[in-house]
Amino acid sequence: MLNSREEIMRVTDELVKVESVVNTEGEIAVSTHLYKHLQSFPYFMEHPDQLIMSRTVNDEVERYNVLAFVKGTKQPSDKTVILMGHTDTVGIDDYNHLKEVACHPQELMKALQNEPLPALVKQQLDSGEWHFGRGTCDMKAGVASHVFLLKYYAEHPEELVGNLVLLAECDEEDSSHGVLSSLKDLKKWREEHGFDYIALINSDFVAPRFDGDPNRYIYKGTVGKLLPSFLITGYETHAGSAFEGLDPNFIAAELTRQICYNPDLCDEAYGETPVPPVSLKQTDFKPTYTIQTALSAYVYYNFFIHTWSPKKALGILKEQAEIAFENALSLLRERHRIFCERSGQTWKELPWKTRVLIYEDMKKQLVEEHGDRFLTHMKAFKDELLKDKSLDVRMFSARVVEEEWKWMKDKSPAIILFYSSLYSPRIELVGKDEREQNLIHALEQAVEVVQPHYPHPIVMRNFFPYVCDMSCVALSDDEEGILAIEDNNPSWGTKHYVEYQDIRDINVPCINIGPYGYDAHNRYERMEIQFSAEVVPNVTNEIIKRLLG
Structure with a gap:
């Protein structure tokens, strides 16, 4: 010794x-x-x-x-x-x-x-x-x-x-x-x-x-660490007409309830279980007070993995987001019905539907619909956004998704799932x-x-x-797993980039x-x-x- x-x-x-x-x-x-x-x-x-x-x-x-x-x-x-x-x-x-x-x-x-x-x-x-x-x-x-x-x-x-x-x-x-x-x-x-x-x-x-x-x-x-992030778009309304819109904070709250501390999201392997996900940020993007509901909300969670690839994790989290969205809408429908009964208003079915998009799928759709015009715009947007040194990579990513959402033809409320930080x-x-x-x-x-x-x-x-x-x-993930990180991080290649090949070369x-x-x-x-x-x-x-x- x-x-x-x-x-x-x-x-x-x-x-x-x-x-x-x-x-x-x-x-x-x-x-x-x-x-x-x-x-x-x-x-x-x-x-x-x-x-x-x-x-x-x-x-x-x-x-x-x-x-x-x-x-x-x-x-x-x-x-x-x-x-x-x-x-x-x-x-x-x-x-x-x-x-x-x-x-x-x-x-x-x-x-x-x-x-x-x-x-x-x-x-x-x-x-x-x-x-x-x-x-x-x-x-x-x-x-x-x-x-x-x-x-x-x-x-x-x-x-x-x-x-x-x-x-x-x-x-x-x-x-x-x-x-x-x-x-x-x-x-x-x-x-x-x-x-x-x-x-x-x-x-x-x-x-x-x-x-x-x-x-x-x-x-x-x-353990591996992911930062699954969710931009939630709603439908703005005056607070005095609350049921005429869809508050994204309401969806965000249900999403956090569904994901946080959920043992079903623990990737148990070799008899060892990582701690479940927990929220690291939850906010909306209203810059100041108004009497209107927010247009969008943003949440992200710490997410540990043992054997799940980043690609598999996206699939699992999309399912959880769909459950949360549907639960939130079910609760909203019930509360709307009770409110209408008590207030004497005529009840009618609310129009909202569960809608969860994975970022790479949304971006592919936008490229197909708008082509080079969309890509040129987003490059300029990101270049300008890089000048704002107050934005960390997580907020940078959210702002990119928020801007891309403006190009969507169907703007009905949705949850967009992506990664916003280092994997x-x-x-x-x-x-x-x-x-x-x-x-x-x-x-x-x-x-x-x-x-x-x-x-x-x-x-x-x-x-x-x-x-x-x-x-x-070292890397235990295959190429497909790493591509899921690159294709689903809105800041990839601008605010954030990792040469995973360097890791493979050392391994x-x-x-x-x-x-x-x-x-x-x-x-x-x-x-x-x-x-x-x-x-x-x-x-x-x-x-x-x-x-x-």
Whole structure:
């Protein structure tokens, strides 16, 4: 077992003290700090061309990845293992009056002693075995573990058959510009040095799955994340004549009721079940108050998948939208009937019908009906819309759909289903080829070696349950699944674009072994020191030895 605790804790604190909130200049600062730290290694003084700080591409924000590699000398081999971790964090506003010490663990823990704390937080703080601060758990301790191992093999290349690459990427917490940009550097190194990428070990944080859960988890794949989005068009009316129109917010509310927390929308696989969808935004597009109902509403949901392709998910969600639309109309009809009876008005059937369109089908229809005139107009519209920097990719997409809807001949109320953000691909690591089998076998052996040195069960599962950058280094989806993303994202090729071929070109089997802790995105973020600074590097190292030993 490597004696890693002291050095990993020191490097963790150094990284944490560099406030590196995503989409701020702190991302540059932390990459610069790490780059200079690696520069100080004698190995990189002797091999400066094996360490780079590389700016992200097609990115409105200036930020950098840090990549380095050590070549083993035990015997010639192209086999290469990648150690990956992100250096950015979420914000620190949630620390409130403790913001000034959020990135200074020792000062923060001292200040927390004077705060009213939940019982478990207080117990762990007093134990001395937990380390607090923004980025400690998510995931600077993981990066520190990788740096420790890179340094070890830089000092002992004679123990290595093959190559060890460190990828410390930026922008994991927002749009994955870091890892997606790094694929080009990894491809370049493969061409220049003949690297054969056989495995990637990510080090994002892991957490309990339920209260009292004693297990510490290692994940062999990762959940996929979609952002299914729905523009709902209604029929405007004066509020005093409510039943003469159709309020899109009424449909949106029923859609959210149908989709949110719905266990039927959990993609269970290999005995594991992701959390169901939940709403991340629900709004209408009325810019100011009027006495009229809205013309359109917009909702989108987080949607995790294990084995469903983006194309299959569209079909499932279209069915749910049709159910929601019909339920809303049924309720509306009943309420209209009761209102007419009570008010003495003559009842007549309302004209609305259930109507759900998938975006690519709607766009094909518009191209068939309007041809180049429509395409030319929409290109100009998107070019102009790009000038509005206040629009994120999700609102940009909604505005595109809203504009395209104006070209529809049949403007009866409808739900238009599309994707409006980055797709984080699902990854299944099930031993389908020799590389996957070797990685799984090495992981199982590594856990067997380390488990006797640690009191809590180290348990392997198939899907990392949160979004992470492992999704950008391998693909389990076929071409049809990826095309469903491209054809149904209104911002594709303008506000949003991913070179999925870059991912296919790398397509490396990946696992996650990361710091263990709680509350990764809130003010009590903390990690357990023993697992994070001792178990993580030693399990990782045992895998490296089996793959490159």
